[in-house]
Amino acid sequence: MAVASTAGASSGGLAKGAPVNIGISLSLSGDFSADGQAFQRGYQLWAKEQNAHGGLLGHKINLIIKSDASSPTQVVTNYQDLIGQSHVQLVFGPFSSLLTVPAAQTAERFGYAMVEGAGGAPSVFQAHLSNVFDVSLPVANDLMPFANWVSSLPKAQRPTTAYYVTSNDPFTEPQLPVAQKIMSKAGIKSLGFTVFPAEVTDYTSIADKVAAAKAQVVVLGSVDVPTVSAFMQAFEQAHYNPKAFIATGGPDQGAAFLKAVGAKNASGMMVPNAWYGGSANPLSKAMVAAYIKQYGGTPADINSDVAEAYSVGEVMAQAVKATGGFNNAKIIAYLHSGAVLSSVQGPVKFNKLGENVDPTAFTFQWQGTNFVQVNPVGDPNSVKVLYPKPAWKS
Amino acid sequence: MSGSALTYAIVDGVLTGSVYALMATGLTLIFGVMDIINIAQGMFVVLGAYLSYAIQIHWGIDPFVGLFITIPILFVVGIVVERAFMSRLKGPEKTAMSILVTYAVSLLIEGSLNMIFSVNDVQINAWYVNQSFKLFGVYFAYIYVFGFFMAVVLLAALWVLLYRTRFGASVRASLADQTAAALIGINVRRIATICFGIGTAVTAAGGMVFGATNAFNASSSYDLISRLLTIIVLGGMGSLGGALVASIGMVMLEDVVGVIWSPIWSTMTFFIVLVAVLSLRPQGLFGKQLARTA
16 A cells, blocks of 8 residues: 555654644635645545554544635645644645745744645745755656657657747746757747736637747646646637647646546647656555545546645655654654655655655656556657647547 | 737737626626625626536537526526625625625635536537637637627627616616615615626626636636726726726737737736726726715
8 A cells, every 4th residue: 555554653742542633725716726626635545545554653644724725825824823823743735836935934934844746846946945845746847758759759750840838837937948948959949938927817819829820839838727728729719730739737637637628639638747647656556546446537537636645645654654753853854864755656855955856757648538658758658659649629 | 920910819809808898797787886896796707607517518508598598597696696695785884895795705606616516627618619710811719709799799788778778777877876866766776686687697698608718617716806807997887888898908908918029918018008097087998986976
């Protein structure tokens, strides 16, 4: 099972039989609500599995989850309340880099470790917080496998033009220049680099501008399904079908993505990530089985947020076990020690900034209703990329 | 920047702006008659989108045909909300209190929608949602064209109702001065209730187009309401014509700036225009008075 066995260990500073309280602020409403609720499932699934194996050092895990409504202000209030008033022993991170920075700053003031799974933007690590640990892939290099694959295509197949368009979100914006640099070196001409505000309600004119450029590759910096869906819709209306279309977020949301864009239209859409439901990692397989048992569906239906949240619990459990208690100073020191930990997303090892330096970036693609790994090319689990992207089939 | 991109920006601005006009008209009508700032209007739009989505999924009814069901439903919802909450607001703090009360209504609806539909995004689909036709070298998306004509028809119907009927005369009298309207025998209370119902009902149509052009969940309402409020402030709170002009003007301005310059500056440019207009005309483009006298 994907849990650290801690049953029978010492009480870790808590009274015998007392639960260990873990405080979490999540975006259960507002802009990030779909991701926030997927994160909630991941945390709850981990707690359930861990409790079934004795909890943490023999203490039952009790998650105290507060909603921050996707607000960077409310997330501060929530962690202040969780630590200062509720006196939780541990805290887990919120959703998004935008909220992780203020959350981690708050936790640092109280000396708490902030282990999190959705704060991989450079802005999180540039804050130079000693207590932040991101168990997921640092986002800046997410698009590298895709860019390397495009650049490695034989000249006859290689696209000649690309358009880069992104939301001004700390998660998306740093990713595109990395891909642009690699692809430009391979002779792929940039036809445009457009940044749009995260609060846009109507993407039509932005998407039409991209479509009018007729680039052969579109790299979209998106955080959610509505953004990707709006671009796909506008492209189809403009009778424009790029040869390759990758979005930094949205297509990784499993069944939710298919439901919004239609299963036929999804085929060929790509997304970078560090995890997918079909992962061969034994820990991941166990988590996927537990998830399906509890919520139903198929591995492809599982939102990658679930795995990111689950990984947070796994890493914290290993740190608690290694330090023999719930002392946050010791946990922070341990996580900075260079220890290699395991998670459903793969190995985890933190540098001094709290970045996970061990994960591998992958690119995934919808091929029909299957969500498959397509690169790095040469990886035994990668299948052939569906390229060029099939025509829209509404 | 290509000429076609600019053409698309202008076309998009007109077509989508008309749909925003439909949403904003209800908001400004409610404020004009009742002095209520309806923060729940964005949520009513989303509720309209979910209703269209649900009747299409469960009964296979085309979203435009489904408006014959969803518009009456939202009219009733508006009446119920008005009778249950708005009618109890009185006194000089009424407008300020209405913000809090309608926000609470919005949260109530959001929670209910999340429980029924979950937070996963959904989108209304029909043959015309992703399809387009070419005219004079420009692709026109059917959904926006249909939405535009629907908005024209509904806004015209609303105009006829307000300017060519006895009921409309009563509404306009209430818009101008509630006390004077009551003195000449108009049942202002009843007019207010019906206007709240109408203001809510028109969001069913706007919501349907919104749901067909965007993947949405209940939280989508937050970005909508801020946009709708700025539209009616620019147009003049209480002014129906102002809502129409400001909607189309704002969306077109944002789209053109986004294409010529950058989308990042679109919203800021709009607010610069808004501040400039309010500096010269504090009541907005078509507003008739600085503040209502109840």
